[in-house]
Amino acid sequence: MIEVKNLTKTYGRARGVEHLTFSVEQGEILGFLGPNGAGKTTTMRIITGYLAATSGNVKVAGYDVFEDPMEARRRIGYLPENPPLYREMTVRGYLHFVCEIKGIPKARRAGHIARVVEACALGPVYGRLIQNISRGFKQRVGLAQALLGDPGVLVLDEPTVGLDPRQIIEIRELIRGLGGKHTIILSSHILPEVSMVCGRVVIINNGRLVAVDTPEGLARRLRGSRCLAVRVRGPRDEVVSQVGSLAGVRSVMLEKAEAGALANGSGGEVLLSLETELASDVREALFFRMAELGWPILEMRFVDLSLEDVFLRLTTEEKLEDASEVAASA
Amino acid sequence: MLKTWSIFKREVASYFLSPIAYVMGAVFLLLSGYFFSIILMATRSAGLQGTFGNMAVTFMFVAPALTMRLLAEEKKLGTDELLLTSPVSITSIVVGKYLASVLTYLVFLAATLVYVAVLRHYGNPDMGPIYSGYLGMSLLGASCLAAGTFASALTENQMVAGVVGFGILLLFWILGWVSAAVPGPVGHAISMLSILKHFDDFQKGIMDLSHIIFYLSFIFVFLFLAVRTIDSRRWSA
Numbered sequence: 001m002i003e004v005k006n007l008t009k010t011y012g013r014a015r016g017v018e019h020l021t022f023s024v025e026q027g028e029i030l031g032f033l034g035p036n037g038a039g040k041t042t043t044m045r046i047i048t049g050y051l052a053a054t055s056g057n058v059k060v061a062g063y064d065v066f067e068d069p070m071e072a073r074r075r076i077g078y079l080p081e082n083p084p085l086y087r088e089m090t091v092r093g094y095l096h097f098v099c100e101i102k103g104i105p106k107a108r109r110a111g112h113i114a115r116v117v118e119a120c121a122l123g124p125v126y127g128r129l130i131q132n133i134s135r136g137f138k139q140r141v142g143l144a145q146a147l148l149g150d151p152g153v154l155v156l157d158e159p160t161v162g163l164d165p166r167q168i169i170e171i172r173e174l175i176r177g178l179g180g181k182h183t184i185i186l187s188s189h190i191l192p193e194v195s196m197v198c199g200r201v202v203i204i205n206n207g208r209l210v211a212v213d214t215p216e217g218l219a220r221r222l223r224g225s226r227c228l229a230v231r232v233r234g235p236r237d238e239v240v241s242q243v244g245s246l247a248g249v250r251s252v253m254l255e256k257a258e259a260g261a262l263a264n265g266s267g268g269e270v271l272l273s274l275e276t277e278l279a280s281d282v283r284e285a286l287f288f289r290m291a292e293l294g295w296p297i298l299e300m301r302f303v304d305l306s307l308e309d310v311f312l313r314l315t316t317e318e319k320l321e322d323a324s325e326v327a328a329s330a
Numbered sequence: 331m332l333k334t335w336s337i338f339k340r341e342v343a344s345y346f347l348s349p350i351a352y353v354m355g356a357v358f359l360l361l362s363g364y365f366f367s368i369i370l371m372a373t374r375s376a377g378l379q380g381t382f383g384n385m386a387v388t389f390m391f392v393a394p395a396l397t398m399r400l401l402a403e404e405k406k407l408g409t410d411e412l413l414l415t416s417p418v419s420i421t422s423i424v425v426g427k428y429l430a431s432v433l434t435y436l437v438f439l440a441a442t443l444v445y446v447a448v449l450r451h452y453g454n455p456d457m458g459p460i461y462s463g464y465l466g467m468s469l470l471g472a473s474c475l476a477a478g479t480f481a482s483a484l485t486e487n488q489m490v491a492g493v494v495g496f497g498i499l500l501l502f503w504i505l506g507w508v509s510a511a512v513p514g515p516v517g518h519a520i521s522m523l524s525i526l527k528h529f530d531d532f533q534k535g536i537m538d539l540s541h542i543i544f545y546l547s548f549i550f551v552f553l554f555l556a557v558r559t560i561d562s563r564r565w566s567a
Contacts (some may be wrong), residue, residue: 011566048415084412088347101416134451145412149454155395259456 001026001183002047002153007056009042009207016042017207020056024200026152029179031198031215032187039207040187041081044157047185048078060153074311076104077151077182083142083159087131091122091141094130095148102149119174136167143171147178154184160193172197226301228274229255230286234295239270242289248280269298333418335425338433345434353374354396355438361388366445370524378445380462382533385442386526389435389471390503394495397478398488400427401560405486414560423558424479431475439467440546459535466532469545473525474499476552483556499525 002024005022009016017039024030032040045051047058049072058065063072086094095116099109117126120140125133132142137158139231142243146154159175160168176197178184188194203210211218232239236257244252251274258268276282283300290297345351364385373380382514401424404410413423449455481495506524509517522525525548528541 045411048416049412050411050564070417070419073415076415078411079414080408080411082408082411084407084409086344086409087407089340090346092409093343097336098412098416099342101333101413103333103417 001028001061002030002185002305004043004047004060005057005058005059007043007046007087008045009039009051009060010054010055015207017046017204022202022205022209022212024183024185026183027180028200029175029184029186029198031194031201032204033067033191033194033201033212034187034204035189038204040204041157042189043204044078044155044185044209046082048076048155049073050078050080071193071231074149075150075152077146077154078107079142079146079154079156079159081161083138084145085114085130085138085141086166088129090129091133091269092148094141098145098148110151112148116147119147120144121170134161139163140169143174148211152183154178154182154186156184156186158187158189160188160190168193207316226278228276228282229247229299229301229303230272230274230297231299232270232272232290232295233268233272234293236268236270238271239295242293243272243274243286246285246289248277248285250275250277273303331422334422334426334429337413337418337423338429341427341430342433345430350396350399351434351437355434355441355549358385358388358392358438361385362442364447366442376449376455378449378455378460378463379533382467383529386467386470386529387503389467390414390499390518391476393435393471393474393476393494393499394481394492395558397428397475397482397490398495399452400431400479401482402486402488402491402557406488414564417563420560422555424483424560428479428553430557431479432472435471435475436468439464448552456535459533462532462535462537465537466529466541469532469542470525470529471551473545473548474500476549476556478501479557480552480559483559 004020004022007020008018020043023275032043041050046053047060047065049069052066060072061075063075065072086097092113095113096109099112101265104112117123117142120143122137122140122144125137125141130138133141139162143156143159146156156175160171163171164313172193175184179197179199186194186196186198195218200212200214200277201210201218230243232243240252242253243249253273253275254270255273256269256271258270263300274282286300287297336418348352362381362385365388366378366381369380369384401410404413446455446460478491478495481498482491484494485491491521502523502525504524506521506527509521511517512520521542528544531538531541
């Protein structure tokens, strides 16, 4: 339903997003996860045609959003980060206006409006001026606007931001209910929200795709492995490769290395975090290997990884420059 | 076409639901009324010749204030994300909004028909120059609003849009003085771009097609630039 291919957007010299590729199936709810400034809004704006991409292409329901913008837009409902509301209009007037610019025939407008007012529970504020209604209602009017015309694709940019906890639950329920019928892309920087609502998650950071998986898959990555923190005194690169070669170790990440550890032969403290298989306990093997090589283990403990940690790990990896040199092996 | 109408309707409602139209209308009509009375008392002739000229200059000051909101505010409030991601062309958006400002102006102008009623009641004015004067006023006003609409497309700051719009109009006004300083065909050609120069004949009762074409071209060029400006924003930010 939505195909994003090799999408790049540069702002002057700064990069918005880089070589982003992913697709969303019919009826799927895709979560778009990343820290603020990761490029979520930029990507959504390109999908909806508000921004033009520097390179790459986006297809919505088979229509290229750059070459066939009108056909693509007819099939997209978009809720931007700030709901695009005219404050001096009533909710009624606003929804009628949106029907008009979306080209919904006059005879069917009343039906469409009645449906979204019902779905978003806008009854109590229907006749009121938008400037006088609460933040929660404004957000719901924004969502109602996106739903008008029954678009096959919904693009929702941080739909629950600024709402109180009860409103957040209501909006999530609403969005979950829309899945199946609509194909939805939803952005958030709150991980549990995405895992509750979405069938699949795209994690991006600094404009690059970090991971695509189901929330269960992400969770399995955690539950299927354990994280072991190890502090060893020894030469950095060799410690990493030796530890990585042990059976049951999936990947090794270098967290910190003392200056002394950089020179080969001599030793400094090296802090590693190991992703290990759940089934095998590598601690003993690790102990004997290190003892054999004469590198003392100073500390060794299991670390629990929450979903938040995975998110943080996936999105902060780039900042640990030392870590990028370390190859994963299993 | 239908969508231009929707944008137009919403914009007209927005003009008359906010104080803008009333304040601008009051200022414009107060000054116009002042010019009308003073000129009438001074000349004691049943005509609107001098009044039209002063109204035209007054409106050049009012127009940027009337249009500065049009596109700048949409950008500022983020409502442009709705319009630009809906199946509506940028031309429809710009033209619809522009026409709303023109209608607002024509409402102001219609209020000045009181002067004509006064003249006809107490005197016997020559109606020719009055008809042509109103046509000229409509075209000149519509041109000022087109330049203002373009200025509003440039920025999300209404103040900036207003000042830039006024700057553009001032430039096209003083171009008319160039012919005095620069002799020959060059000076003449430049002064032909002046928006007030083309208004003179309308005041005298002359409806020359070239003047009408000038104003229509002026409007077309600035609306075209406004559309291109909005379109180009997708590439930069």
